[in-house]
Amino acid sequence: MDIYREIYQFASSAGSLEGYVYPTEERDMGYLDNWIGNLLKQYQALPEEVRASIQASLDRTIGRAVRSLEPVLGEGHRHIAALRSMLKGELPASPHDFDLEKREKTGRYGE
Secondary structure, X not given: OOHHHHHHHHHHHHHHHHHHXXXXXXXXXXXXXXXXXXXXXXXXXXXXXXXXXXXXXXXXXXXXXXXXXXXXXXXXXXXXXXHXXXXXXXXXXXXXXXXXXXXXXXXXXXO
Protein backbone atom coordinates (compact mmCIF):
# COMPACT_ATOMS: atom_id res chain seq x y z
CA MET A 1 0.00 0.00 0.00
CA ASP A 2 1.35 3.40 -0.97
CA ILE A 3 0.07 5.20 2.12
CA TYR A 4 0.52 8.70 0.78
CA ARG A 5 -1.52 7.91 -2.30
CA GLU A 6 -4.19 6.26 -0.14
CA ILE A 7 -4.38 9.31 2.12
CA TYR A 8 -4.64 11.63 -0.85
CA GLN A 9 -7.35 9.58 -2.53
CA PHE A 10 -9.35 9.34 0.67
CA ALA A 11 -9.02 13.06 1.41
CA SER A 12 -9.96 14.09 -2.12
CA SER A 13 -13.03 11.83 -2.02
CA ALA A 14 -14.08 13.23 1.37
CA GLY A 15 -13.63 16.82 0.20
CA SER A 16 -15.48 16.15 -3.03
CA LEU A 17 -18.39 14.62 -1.14
CA GLU A 18 -18.56 17.65 1.13
CA GLY A 19 -18.71 19.96 -1.89
CA TYR A 20 -21.23 17.81 -3.75
CA VAL A 21 -23.73 17.65 -0.92
CA TYR A 22 -23.28 21.27 0.18
CA PRO A 23 -26.76 22.83 0.27
CA THR A 24 -27.86 23.96 -3.15
CA GLU A 25 -31.17 23.92 -4.93
CA GLU A 26 -30.70 20.57 -6.65
CA ARG A 27 -28.52 17.54 -5.96
CA ASP A 28 -28.79 14.01 -7.35
CA MET A 29 -28.54 11.78 -4.28
CA GLY A 30 -28.38 8.66 -6.46
CA TYR A 31 -24.59 8.90 -6.53
CA LEU A 32 -24.24 8.56 -2.78
CA ASP A 33 -24.56 4.77 -2.44
CA ASN A 34 -21.23 3.92 -4.03
CA TRP A 35 -19.54 7.15 -3.01
CA ILE A 36 -20.20 6.80 0.71
CA GLY A 37 -19.63 3.04 0.65
CA ASN A 38 -16.24 3.48 -1.01
CA LEU A 39 -15.31 6.33 1.32
CA LEU A 40 -16.07 4.16 4.35
CA LYS A 41 -13.96 1.30 2.93
CA GLN A 42 -11.07 3.70 2.24
CA TYR A 43 -11.28 5.05 5.79
CA GLN A 44 -11.30 1.57 7.30
CA ALA A 45 -8.30 0.56 5.18
CA LEU A 46 -6.13 3.39 6.50
CA PRO A 47 -3.79 2.41 9.32
CA GLU A 48 -4.99 3.48 12.78
CA GLU A 49 -2.13 5.97 13.21
CA VAL A 50 -3.07 7.68 9.94
CA ARG A 51 -6.73 7.90 10.96
CA ALA A 52 -5.72 9.36 14.32
CA SER A 53 -3.52 11.94 12.59
CA ILE A 54 -6.25 13.18 10.21
CA GLN A 55 -9.26 12.68 12.49
CA ALA A 56 -9.81 16.29 13.60
CA SER A 57 -9.83 17.53 10.00
CA LEU A 58 -11.98 14.61 8.92
CA ASP A 59 -14.48 15.33 11.68
CA ARG A 60 -14.94 18.80 10.25
CA THR A 61 -15.10 17.80 6.58
CA ILE A 62 -17.37 14.78 6.97
CA GLY A 63 -19.23 16.57 9.76
CA ARG A 64 -20.20 19.36 7.35
CA ALA A 65 -21.32 16.74 4.82
CA VAL A 66 -23.48 15.14 7.51
CA ARG A 67 -24.97 18.54 8.38
CA SER A 68 -25.76 19.06 4.67
CA LEU A 69 -27.38 15.65 4.27
CA GLU A 70 -29.40 15.39 7.48
CA PRO A 71 -32.16 17.80 6.37
CA VAL A 72 -32.47 15.98 3.04
CA LEU A 73 -32.11 12.33 4.09
CA GLY A 74 -33.05 12.44 7.78
CA GLU A 75 -30.87 11.71 10.81
CA GLY A 76 -31.66 7.98 10.77
CA HIS A 77 -30.67 7.35 7.13
CA ARG A 78 -28.03 4.70 6.47
CA HIS A 79 -25.76 7.21 4.71
CA ILE A 80 -25.80 9.45 7.77
CA ALA A 81 -24.98 6.44 9.97
CA ALA A 82 -22.11 5.40 7.67
CA LEU A 83 -20.61 8.88 7.67
CA ARG A 84 -21.04 9.28 11.42
CA SER A 85 -19.18 5.99 11.94
CA MET A 86 -16.04 7.75 10.70
CA LEU A 87 -16.41 10.62 13.16
CA LYS A 88 -14.81 10.74 16.60
CA GLY A 89 -15.22 14.39 17.63
CA GLU A 90 -17.98 16.94 17.61
CA LEU A 91 -19.74 17.82 14.39
CA PRO A 92 -19.60 21.37 13.09
CA ALA A 93 -22.68 23.42 13.93
CA SER A 94 -23.68 23.70 10.26
CA PRO A 95 -22.54 22.83 6.74
CA HIS A 96 -21.35 26.44 6.46
CA ASP A 97 -18.93 26.19 9.41
CA PHE A 98 -15.55 26.91 7.82
CA ASP A 99 -14.26 29.37 10.42
CA LEU A 100 -11.84 26.97 12.15
CA GLU A 101 -10.15 26.03 8.85
CA LYS A 102 -9.84 29.67 7.89
CA ARG A 103 -8.21 30.58 11.21
CA GLU A 104 -5.83 27.59 11.08
CA LYS A 105 -4.77 28.32 7.50
CA THR A 106 -4.32 32.01 8.22
CA GLY A 107 -2.16 31.11 11.21
CA ARG A 108 -0.02 28.79 9.11
CA TYR A 109 0.14 30.61 5.80
CA GLY A 110 -0.92 34.20 6.43
CA GLU A 111 -3.74 36.12 4.84
